[in-house]
């Protein structure tokens with residue numbers, strides 16, 4: 001695992017979430033394979049991983065919807081069941097069914113009535129920007145509207161931990177921006193926000209801690225900047241004039257990928273200094289040379305591909 005320093009609070013604080021050597025298997029599939037981690041108050045944490053990495057299973061274990069085969073899961077030092085009964089957890093799951101024949105307003109009112117520390121339904125609806133669809137039947141909503149209603153249900157009361165499984169899928173750009181602004185407010189008030197996502201740019205922009213899962217194991221845990229740095233590779237782009245000797249470029253040292261498009265060459269290198277040095281050694285004169293770090297998406301791909309290569 002890539003180990004990194006994180007924004008972890010002092011060890012004396014009871015963690016909001018504690019996973020201790022947690023495993024969960026389905027037949028021969030190890031969906032979660034020995035995960036240990038702690039989340040602390042006020043952290044906004046993104047859970048990333050390719051399809052089937054174990055993100056939803058991790059969230060289900062955390063919510064007590066599934067039980068581990070090994071290890072322990074704790075929320076606020078107790079069991080998930082206790083934390084949920086105390087109203088300390090708000091969750092928005094991927095396919096959480098919404099009761100069909102009720103209106104949006106009725107459903108929000110019900111969620112508020114069930115929470116030990118509820119907010120006013122009007123306030124909840126305003127925060128999720130669903131006042132306009134208050135009288136609509138829940139089964140008549142668009143995908144993005146249904147997501148906003150799920151969000152309202154997850155924030156019906158004053159919870160300390162908010163869990164979101166791919167929360168912005170189906171939301172348009174402005175709904176997405178409004179959603180994350182609201183989530184940031186929640187974290188600023190000391191709540192812990194944990195979200196699984198496939199949108200790496202969201203994780204980069206929103207999360208102050210990123211967890212990378214792969215085949216049920218935690219491959220990396222750190223800030224987005226740390227994960228980018230640990231992926232090790234850098235991007236090099238330049239233009240060449242005249243005939244391009246593709247074979248010579250492909251033989252440059254430390255390349256992890258190369259794309260030649262017209263006169264523009266884009267390289268990914270695990271040692272950009274050495275690659276650029278060797279490039280000049282070919283006697284070519286690169287123009288518009290740019291060297292940049294990887295984006296979170298490329299770092300994610302580099303980390304998960306390196307792990308695949310190790311396992312095969």
Ligand SMILES: Nc1ncnc2c1ncn2[C@@H]1O[C@H](COP(=O)(O)OP(=O)(O)OP(=O)(O)O)[C@@H](O)[C@H]1O
Pocket residue numbers: 026029030031049050051052053054055056057058
């Ligand atoms: N109920 C189940 N029975 C059998 N296998 C399951 C079950 N639920 C999940 N799995 C398997 O466990 C692994 C992890 O699945 P999980 O849904 O947690 O991944 P994920 O990271 O959330 O994936 P995605 O990004 O596609 O939502 C996968 O190989 C999946 O096929």
